[in-house]
Amino acid sequence: MLDLKRQYRELHGELLDAVGHILETQQFILGEAVATFERDAAAQLRVAHAVGCSSGTDALWLALAAAGIGPGMAVVTTPFSFFASVSSILRAGATAVLADIDPTTYNLDAAAVETVLNGPRGASIRAVLPVHLYGQCADWTAFSRLAKEHDLKLIEDAAQAWGAEWNGVRAGALGTAAAFSFYPTKNLSAAGDAGMVTTNSDEVAERARMLRQHGMRRRYFHDEIGWNTRMDGFQGAILSVKLKYIDGWNQARRTAAARYHALFAAAGLVETGPYPVHGVVLPQEVPGSHHVWHQYVLRTNRRDELREFLASRKIGSEIYYPVPLHLQKPLKSLGYSESSFPEAERAAREVLALPIFAELREDEQQTVVAAIAEFLS
Ligand SMILES: Cc1ncc(COP(=O)(O)O)c(C=O)c1O
Numbered sequence: 001m002l003d004l005k006r007q008y009r010e011l012h013g014e015l016l017d018a019v020g021h022i023l024e025t026q027q028f029i030l031g032e033a034v035a036t037f038e039r040d041a042a043a044q045l046r047v048a049h050a051v052g053c054s055s056g057t058d059a060l061w062l063a064l065a066a067a068g069i070g071p072g073m074a075v076v077t078t079p080f081s082f083f084a085s086v087s088s089i090l091r092a093g094a095t096a097v098l099a100d101i102d103p104t105t106y107n108l109d110a111a112a113v114e115t116v117l118n119g120p121r122g123a124s125i126r127a128v129l130p131v132h133l134y135g136q137c138a139d140w141t142a143f144s145r146l147a148k149e150h151d152l153k154l155i156e157d158a159a160q161a162w163g164a165e166w167n168g169v170r171a172g173a174l175g176t177a178a179a180f181s182f183y184p185t186k187n188l189s190a191a192g193d194a195g196m197v198t199t200n201s202d203e204v205a206e207r208a209r210m211l212r213q214h215g216m217r218r219r220y221f222h223d224e225i226g227w228n229t230r231m232d233g234f235q236g237a238i239l240s241v242k243l244k245y246i247d248g249w250n251q252a253r254r255t256a257a258a259r260y261h262a263l264f265a266a267a268g269l270v271e272t273g274p275y276p277v278h279g280v281v282l283p284q285e286v287p288g289s290h291h292v293w294h295q296y297v298l299r300t301n302r303r304d305e306l307r308e309f310l311a312s313r314k315i316g317s318e319i320y321y322p323v324p325l326h327l328q329k330p331l332k333s334l335g336y337s338e339s340s341f342p343e344a345e346r347a348a349r350e351v352l353a354l355p356i357f358a359e360l361r362e363d364e365q366q367t368v369v370a371a372i373a374e375f376l377s
Pocket of ligand 1: 085160
């Protein structure tokens, strides 16, 4: 599914030097390496501030809390994402409200959010948290309009979307605040857990910096109850090395995605969708979007059988995500049930992610597509 060693082989000299420098300086938490990464990351995303922290999960909580979201407020997000998209809202003390997804992009559907905003729970909603799923931005034109009309904050879950753009603006610079994950499988990855909040607001950035260190502005003087969610020096140093290459790696992913598209078309397997019949529905880059292909996810109605067939050929694949969030045990208390979100539930039965990463070779992609063609014939 993903061979991280290929990237390491290219960079190991530079990475070992960066790690060695941290050992020399003994600045293990935050410090110069993290500050440098924050500065360079903000410049690359064309956003005013970047605040490093210890994971994408913590970044989501920090972004919400720093934007002033807390008890008595509700936030709308998607049921089709990683668990943290919802749990971070609850962690911030707010109420999570869900709305269904668009079946083509799998991203939160702005029309479904608008229905919720105009419904009985609309008055308590203070923010929307769209996820840029699989590396493609949610429809920011529509969410910006909703935010203006309903006076809402927009918090981006950009965990999967380093380098993605909406109409030329990078993920991380679109909303009130954004959260990134540098989990090792992400396009831009640390050597462990790490995350980052970005924002164009001086105030949100300053609060995020305070909250990531137990609410301290001055050492041992606590202004608020924050948490310990600082970025390690090692992670800052490693991420600074990789930051120089990420645009190229994302371009390689775009090339790989185009190659999959061409191979599936040549095999005559492509259906227009949004739902599959006998073949596969391919992922799409929608107008206005610059997709960075964190995942290449197709749809098929024989998904589980296909996955087993690929596994028998030693071809990796993955299901992001097999259970929509409203049906997860700890989130039952949100009050939804089976068939609350038909698009998310259907996607959970039909999506399959194929191997995609910068170093993936053309012959490997040919093998994947040939195996799928064999299965479907
Ligand atoms: C959409 C999404 N949100 C949040 C997270 C949480 O990030 P982390 O694993 O770094 O805590 C992830 C990554 O796992 C993710 O994919």
